[in-house]
Amino acid sequence: MPTPWTLLAIPVSLALLGLSTAVSQAHPATATNALVTLLTTRGKAPAAALLAHDSTGSGSTPTGTDHARAESDYGPGTTEYAQAGTGISRADHFRAGSITKTFIATVILQLAAEHRLSLSDTVEQHLPGLVHGAGNDGRALTLRSLLTHTSGLYDFTALTGGTIPVSPTEAVRMAITHPPADRGRYSYSNTNYVLLGLVIEQVTGNSYATEAERRILAPLRLTGTSFPGSRTTLPSPHGRAYATDGSDVTDLDPRVAGAAGELVTTLTDLDRFYSALLGGELLSPRWLREMLDTRTAHGSYGMGLFPVKLPCGTTVWGHNGRISGSYVRTAATVDGRHVLTFRVNTSEIADPGLEPALLAAEFCPRTS
Template sequence: MPNARTLLAIPLAVTLIGLTSASAPPAAEPATDATLPLLVTRGKAPAAALLAHEAPWSTTAPGAPDAQPEQRTTRPPQWHFAQANRTTAADTTTGTDKSQAPATGTGSSAPTGRDPGANTGPGSGRSTDAAIRIRRTDHFRVGSITKTFIATVVLQLAAEHRLSLSDPVDLHLPGLIRGKHLDGRALTLRALLTHTSGLADYTTDTKGLVPLTPAEAVRTALAHPATAPGRWSYSNTNYVVLGMVIQQVTGRSYATETERRVITPLRLSGTSFPGNRTTLPSPHGRAYTSGGRDVTALNPRVAGAAGELVSTLADLDRFYSALLAGRLLPAPQLRQMLNTRAAEGSYGMGLYPQKLPCGTTVWGHNGRMAGSYVRTAATRDGDRVLTFRVNTDGVADPDLERTLLAAEFCP
């Protein structure tokens, strides 16, 4: 793995903008800023961006409990934003946009530039910096990061004794799961949360491109042989079923219930469940397949409760910070969420651990949709969190994700 300092020598026309207080000496460039351009060069993404957040205890944060005197701090949250994109040296713009900068602490932001437009980007013949650039406030599809939100709601309902993780699926959705090797009368909610149910992944058929109703998604999965029940096997179908359970228990859709319990209390103003809406909220950039096709317009029902959500970099940082700090779940449910025994260390409930080369373990999730890949990782206490994204299906070099996380979380 290359040393982060040596990566500065790699030639690339990128935009990496820093904003520092006028009264403070210039800070050393974060190690992530040396790594981020690699997502564009070796990773072959049109553009990449990250937003890191270090959030000490704050009594003013929405929904936060009062801090004890020994826990109080006057240190403001620290933000850092950086972005990189493919452009010519003549097109590269460096500067600051105070209208997008965090109100406190340090951070950075790319200037807004021209609005992204259709028929621009890789393969269009009209690729422009403005079309490809990822801005700090852009909305984008987060894919499977939706699962962390859904798992949070299910665990809140368990804390309220409105369901039990030991409940069989049939208790809430009678007759839904009847397969050759699977039966909803023996399949528990815990197995769905931990991906140990044996349900096949319906997106094996749809490739994440065909909108299905939840019932259709389950029928599609049941047409395939079950994976080994009790063994970890990642399947989007599990969380589609959990979305159906939320509606059955609460009388409200998973989207409405998540908005009520998570999005609104945390004031995640850039986060929403779009339903069948194919457009993204403004502002937003463009999304491209690995072949350069523009797939910005997409029906989110291709993923449903397993991946429908739209969000922003800042909202994802705030959500994972609040979740891991214990602001959304009581301690017993948070411990259950982080327990990876059922999945043999691979997965908890709606999030997973990753041990970095320095020995630090971070928690979070990734998300992949057509035209979008995003990854959020945070320390166990939620004090430090990083979200990065690219505006294509993934990063061509899979080792770069760990490299970037190590640059942020390893000393």
Template sequence: MPTLRTVLSIPLLVAALLLSPALSPDTSGTATTAGSTDAVLPRLVTEGGAPAAALLDRIRTGPGRVSRYADTGPGIARTDHFRAGSITKTFVAVVVLQLAAEHRLSLDDTVDRHLPGLLRPARTAGPRSRSRSGSGSDSGSGSPPDGRRITLRQLLTHTSGLPDFTQVTAGAVPLTPPQAVGLALTLPPAPRGHYSYSSTNYVLLGMVIRQVTGHSYAAEAQRRIIAPLGLAGTSFPGSRRSLPAPHGHAFAADGSDVTELDPRVAGAAGELVTTLDDLDRFYAALLDGELLTPHWLREMKDTRAAQGEYGMGLYPTRLPCGVTVWGHNGRISGSYVRTAATADGGHVLTFRVNTDAMADHRLEPALLAAEFCPRTW
């Protein structure tokens, strides 16, 4: 997600990292990065303005793993269920890539092949526009979206040029998938072939999954990912507004309680409810090759189509120390969460705050660097 997704290369100075959170260590072990993340985590509250924050990391050590949990601020716990927003996109991308591996679809299929007539130039209007990540053009730059030219690969990599329906809804209006797509088509398109993050892409992929399999993206993700990995705290709630127990409260930027929420504000682009443990397990398994063959995992991590910004439901972040981590973030009303992992899934970190706003965007890259960069001080 664009605003918190950009990593700023900032130095980690000892003098800036002096606070300590309330800690709840996992009895299975202690991560080697404990000291540095302990210093950064409370800053998400004191400087970032979050009511509370928590993190959980997992590090492979020989045949097993050690993990460590920490939190700061009231009303947050390791076992909480929370909304994960756009981390849903990683799950949807895995389902699409598995279907491609089964030859039930091709990434080079057009949208029109699976959803004929849904995207047509006559249905959209608006001036030409440019994506934030590039000013180049191809034959489709700035032109009205046409499902006969947009491919599934472009949906996966956010290079379709489709506008983001959440620009209008601000993630607060429940919509059916056709309504979300129809709303997006009233907005000016971005240049096709250039990276421009849009939740509309993944709403369409959810529709494609149903068309190909006869089942919803939620049912396919349950069968292919959630059940095999034993992600007992992960679900797609559909229209259910409440969170499963246990859970804390979620707060909007203005401080209002938004724990109750209709997940149809996001659908296949951000419906997921999960836990810290489940997200660490999911990304570790994905990057370790448990869900995709090496060929399809390479496809997922290929960022060339998006000019290095994004793969397929995953994006890389290069930290100041030169380490590159892979993962995704998610923001939905009342929740922000980020998972990052080394390329082989051997070291995974998930952190969350119980609000969708953080006042200081430098804190996320600082926390990632504290977790994954070797300590040099």
């Protein structure tokens, strides 16, 4: 459940990563394949996998048998890159960590569109008495501030390490024993989205999982995606997941994250979800503009999404997710027509330069 890390001021090129000139000038599919392999070598992940879809007609598509196989499985425009390493496969279920936040934000914005809540509502209006103490005051915090990480609330996972299962109210009570950061300043906190999960339950009478299943998973037929609650095992098929020390952490109680990072999903489902969301299938144009508005967070974050401006000038939108044994990243063009998801089966990538280079290889035009 990481703090989103932007690339706005980081010029990235494949050459900086030590790739040969031939690779850096290759067809995008070739360059991206090389980078997926680097996730397991320089990135020190046991295994990595990536799935991209581009319906613009201008992105990377492999040739020959790989292209034919990808189209037969996922439809025209789908690029399936080779997995690197062993232990995971394309169809595996995995934990998506903070990518859960995009689903939660979508449900909140749908409820706002239905006039069942307002983004200017205070936390106190929906959860009276819960946020109070050590300088924290739910009367001064709006739902907008939770969505954009500008509430100043302390991140409860700084206390649990993301490894101790807690209930939503326990998570909040842990957080409010610490004074808040400056309100109005962007400060990423998992506590914000745990509170939004409680707001969904208060407004609808259903859990955030039930509402997300009804509003998102079922309409989009995301059959590989679930909110496991307290279930510690992954659905089949799945590979193994490893902590940075090499220990097997495949079985995990998702209550370590709750509404901030509980989701289990697949590469295919994440590509489909972000494409549908940015393509306007889940929110009207008005509410999608709200979601993409980063002014409240001073350019760092919208609502469950954040932008990254690549060296070529293209801006992609999406989220990353880190939970014990899994790191995931999805990025897409603002229209949702070109989307990429990659994952590794460990908690982090050893070389942080690989992620921006991979995004540039996929979304920036090939240079000769």
